[in-house]
Amino acid sequence: MTIDTSGYSCPEPVIMTKKALRDKPDSLSVIVDNVASRENVTRFARATGYSVSETKDGGKWILLLTR
Amino acid sequence: MKITGTRSVLAAAGIVTGFAAFILALAGNPGNMGFCIACFLRDIAGSLSLHGSETVQYMRPEIIGIILGSFVISLLTGEFSPRSGSSPLLRFLIGMCVSIGALVFLGCPLRMVLRLSAGDANAIAGLAGFILGIAAGCFVLNQGFSLGPARETNRLEGSGISFVAVLFLLLLVLAPSLLKFSTSGPGSMRAPVILSLAMGLVVGAFAQRSRLCFAGGVRDLFLLRDSTLITGFIAVFVSSLVFNIASGSFHFGFENQPIAHTDQLFNLLGMFIVGFGSVLLGGCPLRQLVLAGQGSSDSAVTVLGLIIGGAVAHNFNLASSTAGATAGGKAASVIIIVFLAFISFTVIAAKRRNEK
Numbered sequence: 001m002t003i004d005t006s007g008y009s010c011p012e013p014v015i016m017t018k019k020a021l022r023d024k025p026d027s028l029s030v031i032v033d034n035v036a037s038r039e040n041v042t043r044f045a046r047a048t049g050y051s052v053s054e055t056k057d058g059g060k061w062i063l064l065l066t067r
Numbered sequence: 068m069k070i071t072g073t074r075s076v077l078a079a080a081g082i083v084t085g086f087a088a089f090i091l092a093l094a095g096n097p098g099n100m101g102f103c104i105a106c107f108l109r110d111i112a113g114s115l116s117l118h119g120s121e122t123v124q125y126m127r128p129e130i131i132g133i134i135l136g137s138f139v140i141s142l143l144t145g146e147f148s149p150r151s152g153s154s155p156l157l158r159f160l161i162g163m164c165v166s167i168g169a170l171v172f173l174g175c176p177l178r179m180v181l182r183l184s185a186g187d188a189n190a191i192a193g194l195a196g197f198i199l200g201i202a203a204g205c206f207v208l209n210q211g212f213s214l215g216p217a218r219e220t221n222r223l224e225g226s227g228i229s230f231v232a233v234l235f236l237l238l239l240v241l242a243p244s245l246l247k248f249s250t251s252g253p254g255s256m257r258a259p260v261i262l263s264l265a266m267g268l269v270v271g272a273f274a275q276r277s278r279l280c281f282a283g284g285v286r287d288l289f290l291l292r293d294s295t296l297i298t299g300f301i302a303v304f305v306s307s308l309v310f311n312i313a314s315g316s317f318h319f320g321f322e323n324q325p326i327a328h329t330d331q332l333f334n335l336l337g338m339f340i341v342g343f344g345s346v347l348l349g350g351c352p353l354r355q356l357v358l359a360g361q362g363s364s365d366s367a368v369t370v371l372g373l374i375i376g377g378a379v380a381h382n383f384n385l386a387s388s389t390a391g392a393t394a395g396g397k398a399a400s401v402i403i404i405v406f407l408a409f410i411s412f413t414v415i416a417a418k419r420r421n422e423k
Contacts, residue, residue, distance in 0.1 A: 006216065007215075011208070014291060034146075035146050044293065
């Protein structure tokens with residue numbers, strides 16, 4: 001599953017991530033387009049037990065959250 | 068508490084902000100008002116003749132510095148990102164509401180922390196209102212409230228507010244006769260221009276790097292059980308408290324506090340508006356200045372709303388004085404709370420209809 005948070009500023013990307021993680025999927029891709037959201041989503045994912053790997057895609061980052 | 072990189076940057080930003088506020092109050096700014104974003108934007112409104120209260124007119128260099136500090140540091144780090152289009156009119160109106168709420172209380176969230184750290188017990192009612200307002204904001208965020216996404220825009224649009232800040236600085240230095248300057252009252256109390264500007268630049272740069280936000284700290288605690296961002300809030304409080312105690316400026320009590328009133332219900336309701344509005348906007352007034360500097364023209368529009376809100380608060384006698392909240396300010400507080408609730412639920416209802 002992928003969610004695209006482009007254009008949204010914090011805390012909305014984190015809330016979107018939180019909602020997507022509610023059913024505890026094994027993995028989730030989150031597209032973020034600003035550094036603050038990248039940090040916040042990463043921190044939130046780690047705090048909820050996911051590990052995060054990121055790839056840069058132009059001005060965006062794709063954060064792969066896995067359990 | 069785990070000390071991460073983010074947390075230590077926030078702590079540093081908080082300590083720097085507390086120190087800058089202490090120095091500025093010592094160097095001439097009003098008591099417990101080294102910084103107050105809402106009050107200073109209101110002073111700028113007065114300086115530009117947007118309101119007629121002669122005691123609160125000055126082109127505050129701290130504001131110019133914060134915007135430009137964020138602008139420069141975000142250019143250097145590559146974080147400058149021109150964005151626009153996330154409900155600018157609603158942001159403008161909510162910005163106006165936040166400004167009026169702050170002027171009913173007599174301070175933005177940053178000044179609330181500075182007042183608390185100097186022993187002003189009236190700010191406790193403000194803090195209670197602020198926390199309740201943030202809780203209300205978190206409730207509507209959880210219900211799906213959103214002002215919508217912003218889109219990339221051109222660099223001129225993204226840096227417009229920074230050019231305005233430079234223009235304000237040029238007016239202040241080269242053409243002060245075009246501006247109004249208070250000769251008495253809080254607007255006449257000011258640190259030297261160069262010091263105010265320097266402290267603004269430093270705080271703007273640190274706030275940009277750390278994402279320091281007073282509303283965000285409490286919001287993240289409620290919404291995400293994440294205490295990272297509140298580190299900045301606590302660091303400002305603790306550092307400012309230490310400076311105040313060390314210099315003998317700490318005076319606990321309700322009466323005779325500098326630029327404060329003892330009308331506790333409206334201290335609470337004023338800051339309720341600020342907390343609620345700040346969560347809807349995604350950040351407190353300080354954070355709006357910083358985001359505006361790093362390219363968000365939605366935040367720039369919010370800053371304009373804060374300025375016009377300050378002008379309205381004084382033109383219509385809504386702003387409190389040391390004597391207490393005004394009848395107009397009390398009525399406005401209630402109307403604004405209803406208005407913010409109306410915006411929230413209208414946006415949520417529209418979003419739910421669209422999702423069906």
